[in-house]
Amino acid sequence: MLLFALSLLFHLYVAYGASCRCSSVTIPVHVDALLPKDPMDMYGGLTSNASSLRHLDATYNVYGVFCQPVTLSLKNAGVIQLLVHGFTYNSQYWSPPVEEFRNYSYAAHSCDRGLSSLAIDWVGVGLSSRPANSSDVQFASCAAAVSQVARRLKTASILPGVLLPFTKVIGIGHSAGSGLLTFGAITDGAKSPFDGLILTGYPIIEPGELPPISLAPPARDVDPLRWGDLDPGYITTINSTSTRAVFYPPDPASFSPRMLIFDDFTKDVGTVGTFYQIFTNSLTSQYTGPVAKVIGSEDQIFCVGTGRCANVTALTAAERVPWPAVESLEVVVAQGSGHSMNLDFFANGPFNTFVHFVNQFARL
Numbered sequence: 001m002l003l004f005a006l007s008l009l010f011h012l013y014v015a016y017g018a019s020c021r022c023s024s025v026t027i028p029v030h031v032d033a034l035l036p037k038d039p040m041d042m043y044g045g046l047t048s049n050a051s052s053l054r055h056l057d058a059t060y061n062v063y064g065v066f067c068q069p070v071t072l073s074l075k076n077a078g079v080i081q082l083l084v085h086g087f088t089y090n091s092q093y094w095s096p097p098v099e100e101f102r103n104y105s106y107a108a109h110s111c112d113r114g115l116s117s118l119a120i121d122w123v124g125v126g127l128s129s130r131p132a133n134s135s136d137v138q139f140a141s142c143a144a145a146v147s148q149v150a151r152r153l154k155t156a157s158i159l160p161g162v163l164l165p166f167t168k169v170i171g172i173g174h175s176a177g178s179g180l181l182t183f184g185a186i187t188d189g190a191k192s193p194f195d196g197l198i199l200t201g202y203p204i205i206e207p208g209e210l211p212p213i214s215l216a217p218p219a220r221d222v223d224p225l226r227w228g229d230l231d232p233g234y235i236t237t238i239n240s241t242s243t244r245a246v247f248y249p250p251d252p253a254s255f256s257p258r259m260l261i262f263d264d265f266t267k268d269v270g271t272v273g274t275f276y277q278i279f280t281n282s283l284t285s286q287y288t289g290p291v292a293k294v295i296g297s298e299d300q301i302f303c304v305g306t307g308r309c310a311n312v313t314a315l316t317a318a319e320r321v322p323w324p325a326v327e328s329l330e331v332v333v334a335q336g337s338g339h340s341m342n343l344d345f346f347a348n349g350p351f352n353t354f355v356h357f358v359n360q361f362a363r364l
Ligand SMILES: *[C@@H]1O[C@H](CO)[C@@H](O)[C@H](O)[C@H]1NC(C)=O
Pocket: 048, 049, 051, 052
């Protein structure tokens, strides 16, 4: 309970070194999207006919943690990274408050290198609006909310201490968060508000590769105290570090056991829809900006035992197929890293890779 309270506290106030200022923000967004009537539709409605879709028109509050260097260079001032967590994580993924948290905080790492970031909670997750009906929380609605946040960042000054709208928004996703960015790139195409996408822990997924949904039962059964009033379509991983160990490299010496305990203790919810709809990244996008995909060589869900990550040339060719219009597509296999690559001892490698791509995409 204490850890949980602490995590909430850090949610509201994230303290870094003197070089970085962080504050929590709430951004109202209007979502106007077509959702499949059946949230288990693996393609999120993108391949459906009109009779199997429904219209969702709603306004949500998107919670986020905004971090900005205290001394911001002129060339970086117009750039912001929009950080999107994965399934059953929340915005804390980008700044986990554990004892050595500076090592694991990409928000702090990039801030130290002059870059601003906004780490948001998905609609339905963390401190963002939670629709009463979990079937409103699907890839189409969550991705529309993410795109709306990006658009608002470019049209108005909506963050504390920021005087002008941003000119470049770089999206960085983890796992299903990369899925939301990809889904948005499919629905927005050339009109995407993103000036570059960095998609981590998310190669093209074949239906057989999904872990069984039985590992993610209704959240209200897993923790009645925290989630007892949620509709059963809100799901989370069962109480066991062994379930979440799959997010870490197989070698237990490559991550802190305390991080795994913390991870299980501070997990958040997802929904049935957002679990099934991760397959949408095999569909074609007409997005025209640059894309980078970063995957851990020790990712137990997508790399270990699949052979797919051994040959980067072949992997890049496969990953490029659904992106015919992109300016560029690069794939990096982060050596040693697991699926949740921000949370193990190799985090520094991916962090430097993300910063490299942000600078390249923003033409800094
Ligand atoms: C629309 O899709 C549903 C579900 O896949 C299918 O049952 C139905 O026959 C389709 N309707 C038309 C008009 O194609």
